[in-house]
Amino acid sequence: MDIKKMTLKQLKQKYNALIGSKNYNEIIEVCTQIIQLDPNNAEDFYNRGTAYANLKQSEKAIQDYNKVIELEPNNAEAFNNRGSAYTDLKQFGKAIQDYNKAIESNSKYAKAFYNRGVTYANLKQFGKAIQDYNKAIELEPNDAKAFNNRGSAYTDLKQFGKAIQDYNKAIESNSKYAKAFYNRGIAYGALGEEEEAIQDFKEAQKLDPSIIAKEQIKALEKEFEEKIQQTQDSNEEVQGFQTILEDLKEEHQTEEGDWFKWSKGAVGITLGLIVLALVLVSCGFLESGDTYIVYIFSSIVTFTIIRQYTNAKALRIEASNRVAMAKMFERVKHENNDYQTEFLPKLVDTIVYSTTKEKNNADGLVEKIINGLTKLKK
Known part of the structure; x- marks a missing residue:
């Protein structure tokens, strides 16, 4: 049935059926039709913004999150997601402002602390990043990503012992976490513990055969960005x-x-x-x-x-x-x-x-x- 001929109720049912799928373009199409029939519902703008964000169409996502915040000025999730969109665009200052707003609206919002930590790490402000990861872990003690990222911040500060402790925690929380094994291998290698490093690299490769290539590509991209900046x-x-x-x-x-x-x-x-x-x-x-x-x-x-x-x-x-x-x-x-x-x-x-x-x-x-x-x- 043509969605343009659907009633608002039918469109809502159609959207509910798409939840959890990766049919983001279809979700956008349905949400757009819902918004035309009900233009003052913040939830529909939020859902469409999230679909745009999943498609890496960050500018469009931001426009929808702007509308959500206009309708619901204390919507912590909208501030957090808009911050993530700004982070994807490397507009880190705006991203941090949004994470601050999200935390002001919900002081227990672990994801906002985690995301702000990621942004501080992108800015090479590793001390602030670690503080935010600490808070995220305090709120969600089994968050493997927070442990892994805090370990990466310690690695950047050359505090390899603390980094390895965090990678251990990340692996305890998620035994299939290939990136944590890879990062721990890097830390072991920096300490000269080559056997442990090799074992971790092998485990990372077994869990995710592309992990080594992915990290090497990231390193090359970082080096390329630095050379562009130098130029x-x-x-x-x-x-x-x-x-x-x-x-x-x-x-x-x-x-x-x-x-x-x-x-x-x-x-x-x-x-x-x-x-x-x-x-x-x-x-x-x-x-x-x-x-x-x-x-x-x-x-x-x-x-x-x-x-x-x-x-x-x-x-x-x-x-x-x-x-x-x-x-x-x-x-x-x-x-x-x-x-x-x-x-x-x-x-x-x-x-x-x-x-x-x-x-x-x-x-x-x-x-x-x-x-x-x-x-x-x-």
Whole structure:
């Protein structure tokens, strides 16, 4: 029978028949039809949200849990499930806020403590994670997952003895818990107890032949995520480095433009003095020998300014090179030793050469000009 033609009672019966099955798409379809007929029943939104969550459609699940919370502001299960959806989306801050709300609504809600512990562990806040697992175990003393996860938190803190005790408890609560055997094997291996580790790995493999592969995949995924994060951080560093260079370039261009204006002014004044001296000589007010003194004086003034300009430019280049070198050293330290050995000497040589070259171009400028003018007079 077409569900769109069913009555509300028939739809409810249809939903009840689907409880416990994994026909999540059909459950969603039935719940959607129920909601159209009865749009203010929080339970129907909750049921559809749970089906969406099982299908890993977390955004849609959150929308339904939002509606449940709107209709029932103290619904601890809705807060907890919305927190789980946020956790799946790696929005851990929002997830923790929802678990807090769930615990405020129901202080005996072990699952909310457990889920918040998982979220803290994802944030590498293992101390807080352990506190939440403690509470979950206090409320549900036979929760194998809570023992296993607390053991994992202790493993991350390198407290392998405590970790093994928790894995033992998890296995006592669930003797078929492959992941607990696998994790205990890791802890034994870290303590150098290889025989015990091998036995646990074999037992885990026997209980779940895919367990080793699953954990290796998780490890690879974690390593991949860390490499992506490192790449993103490096890209941000490079972008920041490029911004610094662009700012330096603009600043240098402005300063060089100002110096160039002053230099042109100095040259103009010098030419003016020379022309004035020639006019005074032609009018008899100065002797020809006096013009040489004016010429020398004005030339020294002009080229002193030019020398200051070139020295200032060299210093600015050196400053920007030092900034570049610092940023490049920061970037290179993340690379392997061979790359560092090959790259760093070239980087240093290039910077020293560029700085020395700029300085050498300015050294002895005024002295060379005076010597040249003296030779010219002779």
